[in-house]
Amino acid sequence: MPHDPHPPEATAPIALVWFRDDLRLDDQPALRAAIDGGYVPLPVYVHAPDEEGSWAPGAASNAWRHRSLAALDRQLRERGSRLRVFAGPSLSILQALVAFSGAQAVFWTRRYAPAIEQRDTMIKRTLRRQGLRAESFNGALLFEPWDLATQQGDPYRVFTPFWKAAVQAWRTPRPWDAPVRIAAPDDGHAIPDGLPLEALRLAPARPWDAGFWQRFTPGGQGARAALDAFLDEAIEGYATARDVPARRATSRLSPHLHFGEISVQRVVDRLRARSDAPPGDVAHYLRELGWREFAHHLLHHFPHTPDSNLNPRFQDFDWAPADEARLDAWRHGRTGVPIVDAGMRELYATGWMHNRVRMIVASYLCKHLRMHWRHGARWFWDTLVDADLANNTQGWQWTAGTGADAAPYFRMFNPVTQARSFDPDGRYIARWLPELAGIPLPLRFAPWTDPRTLAALAPDYPRQPLVDLAAGREAALAAYRACASS
Numbered sequence: 001m002p003h004d005p006h007p008p009e010a011t012a013p014i015a016l017v018w019f020r021d022d023l024r025l026d027d028q029p030a031l032r033a034a035i036d037g038g039y040v041p042l043p044v045y046v047h048a049p050d051e052e053g054s055w056a057p058g059a060a061s062n063a064w065r066h067r068s069l070a071a072l073d074r075q076l077r078e079r080g081s082r083l084r085v086f087a088g089p090s091l092s093i094l095q096a097l098v099a100f101s102g103a104q105a106v107f108w109t110r111r112y113a114p115a116i117e118q119r120d121t122m123i124k125r126t127l128r129r130q131g132l133r134a135e136s137f138n139g140a141l142l143f144e145p146w147d148l149a150t151q152q153g154d155p156y157r158v159f160t161p162f163w164k165a166a167v168q169a170w171r172t173p174r175p176w177d178a179p180v181r182i183a184a185p186d187d188g189h190a191i192p193d194g195l196p197l198e199a200l201r202l203a204p205a206r207p208w209d210a211g212f213w214q215r216f217t218p219g220g221q222g223a224r225a226a227l228d229a230f231l232d233e234a235i236e237g238y239a240t241a242r243d244v245p246a247r248r249a250t251s252r253l254s255p256h257l258h259f260g261e262i263s264v265q266r267v268v269d270r271l272r273a274r275s276d277a278p279p280g281d282v283a284h285y286l287r288e289l290g291w292r293e294f295a296h297h298l299l300h301h302f303p304h305t306p307d308s309n310l311n312p313r314f315q316d317f318d319w320a321p322a323d324e325a326r327l328d329a330w331r332h333g334r335t336g337v338p339i340v341d342a343g344m345r346e347l348y349a350t351g352w353m354h355n356r357v358r359m360i361v362a363s364y365l366c367k368h369l370r371m372h373w374r375h376g377a378r379w380f381w382d383t384l385v386d387a388d389l390a391n392n393t394q395g396w397q398w399t400a401g402t403g404a405d406a407a408p409y410f411r412m413f414n415p416v417t418q419a420r421s422f423d424p425d426g427r428y429i430a431r432w433l434p435e436l437a438g439i440p441l442p443l444r445f446a447p448w449t450d451p452r453t454l455a456a457l458a459p460d461y462p463r464q465p466l467v468d469l470a471a472g473r474e475a476a477l478a479a480y481r482a483c484a485s486s
């Protein structure tokens with residue numbers, strides 16, 4: 001049912017609704033707290049990238065946020081309100097807005113990046129000391145990271161028991177639809193208008209992101225359309241097809257979930273309402289959402305992990321020295337290993353990469369090239385539209401073997417075998433490396449094995465892979481053995 005609140009009295013007090021990574025109007029606990037509390041909501045966004053510690057959002061993420069904020073403002077205006085955008089220190093801006101508007105409360109939904117958790121705690125304490133009602137809510141997760149603990153009271157480090165406990169504890173709140181009208185402060189309040197969105201310079205000056213928007217539409221509407229398409233076309237068979245990168249077999253909801261354009265509760269609710277969907281596929285999808293929960297659990301309890309190994313055994317691991325030429329070849333899809341290069345080019349062109357391929361390119365970087373996972377995590381951070389400190393950290397540490405419940409270091413993805421298994425007709429490779437489309441199968445998976453055909457049919461593609469795969473594997477294993485026995 002659409003929520004249509006009784007319009008607050010003209011004299012109703014104001015509450016700032018501080019939007020962050022929760023850019024939606026439905027299932028929005030901060031907005032709801034304002035409306036249910038009888039306040040007039042004053043929606044604000046504060047741009048403060050230097051408060052994110054060493055993980056200020058990357059370029060692709062900024063490009064997405066620009067569009068998502070514009071979409072949120074449109075939605076608010078359709079309902080009689082608007083978004084005010086500011087840039088600068090969050091606390092000072094919130095305090096100034098409180099002073100101008102006479103607001104009595106500030107509401108927001110929680111984020112879990114370590115620098116932000118610290119900042120928000122400080123802001124809440126300061127605002128409360130000033131006599132304001134300052135409250136934060138869970139708007140991003142099924143479970144707060146502190147809701148689940150092992151029998152010993154410790155954080156989980158292994159996914160399966162975490163997820164077992166989660167499924168037992170599960171209570172999803174009822175969906176809350178976006179209000180039909182949202183009251184706005186009357187003109188009597190001298191509230192600053194804020195900046196035009198363009199002033200934040202989030203959108204790239206040169207339109208290198210054009211390819212992103214052929215695939216994605218930021219904002220709540222785009223999120224719901226992506227979910228509808230997934231439920232109509234891909235939930236059936238998800239458990240197996242999700243590993244095939246040439247197919248559109250996953251939900252592609254990751255950026256929408258990261259920016260909070262749709263709540264995870266609503267995704268779960270819609271999924272469960274599909275009684276025709278095969279239970280195995282539904283369970284598998286929920287489990288993937290569970291990995292997202294687990295990643296946030298880990299980030300909260302182990303806040304050092306975006307920058308250093310969770311598993312201390314790897315503290316002295318013999319990573320190869322950073323080699324810019326090699327790193328650059330990896331970043332730009334010029335390693336000579338087609339499935340790796342295809343993935344990296346998909347990432348650059350669309351801001352997104354299929355999960356199976358993320359694992360392959362990450363494994364290749366950390367194991368065959370023996371580069372520290374941080375180099376890869378940083379590149380993903382800058383280029384992914386779904387760049388998320390919890391999920392990215394977990395993805396990289398898991399693949400590198402340094403994280404929680406990680407693939408053991410010695411278990412290495414062979415990129416050629418992976419390509420044969422998950423891109424058996426070579427369609428994914430041909431799509432992102434059109435120069436290899438004319439190379440017959442199975443040569444397309446390892447073209448260096450026939451240099452003459454490669455030179456004749458794809459003269460611009462690297463003749464040799466950056467490292468011999470067998471030699472790279474052996475060197476990685478030797479480094480691992482040395483570290484394991486030290």
Ligand SMILES: Cc1cc2nc3c(=O)[nH]c(=O)nc-3n(C[C@H](O)[C@H](O)[C@H](O)COP(=O)(O)OP(=O)(O)OC[C@H]3O[C@@H](n4cnc5c(N)ncnc54)[C@H](O)[C@@H]3O)c2cc1C
Binds near residue numbers: 252258380
């Ligand atoms: C090296 C590496 C880096 C990664 N970096 C990120 C990142 O920065 N942001 C990000 O959202 N995901 C990241 N992932 C996880 C995963 O690849 C993406 O979430 C997934 O590909 C998104 O596509 P989808 O929405 O179609 O997924 P679906 O298969 O439709 O899954 C549904 C949702 O579940 C969540 N999910 C799925 N798989 C995972 C996973 N392994 N870990 C955590 N959550 C998951 C996502 O929110 C996803 O949208 C990374 C994985 C690896 C291996």
